Amino acid sequence: MLRELAAPPPPIIPRERPPTASEHYDIARATARWLAQRWVAQEQRHVVEAPNWFLEYEPSVQAYLDPPKTLQELQQAVSTPKPGYDIHHIVEKTSAEQDRFPRDMINAPENLVLISRFKHWEITGWYMTRNKDYDGLPPRDYLRGKDWDERTRVGLRALIQHGVLKP
């Protein structure tokens, strides 16, 4: 039960709790995506009303609507985790581990930021999916063998382009 004044219509949130967590997340992400496109300014914010089962996903939806923050803000937030947010590695953890970068480098405070869970999933998805930019390779594979600085540059740019980090 969403309320929105303008078309196109919002995603449907069923009153009955769907059976699987995967379905809950699909609905929550679709709702977050729909809201994000309309979340231009404080005064234009839209009201979301939802059945009880949806309330546990509200922090994730809210977090998705965060405006971009500074790198310092995102790094400092790691020490105070909260619902709807995940710790994200600027230099992607999986490919860094595959290339045997030291764990203390991968998990260093400089490489960690606290970001919206759904944004974290979107950026991870970008890393894992094939992309014409890199001759059809997923960015994760493109970065194999690249140095730390190049990975950092890509990681920061991905945060900027996905609306998490201030340019």
Add this chain to the structure above:
Amino acid sequence: MKRAKLQDITVSQLVERFTGIGIEQDQALLRRQYGKFNRLFDEMVAIEDELKRRDGDQRRELLSLYKHRNAQVRLNAIKATLAVSPEIARQALQALADSREYPQAGDAGMSLWNLEQGIFKPK
């Protein structure tokens, strides 16, 4: 759809399948089905190759998808036409990057950056 079969179908059927792939990829991203996304990517590239092979490079037909309501369809069409219509495609890529239609807006922004860096070389 196998390559041999792609050769037998019309341009408009190829564009229709290209559109369907974008919609399925969008759902796959939403559901974090990255393996499915990647399989669809291969099929999409095969369609682009077939359109390119047709008389006069028929990838231009994908320009009609720039106004599609699905952001993944638009993103795929823009990237597929960068080589045949670079200026219009770059403008469309910028518009998508600015649209807040994530995750495609993020991918579009990365593509602009990769074009500037010379990493992305449309063929």
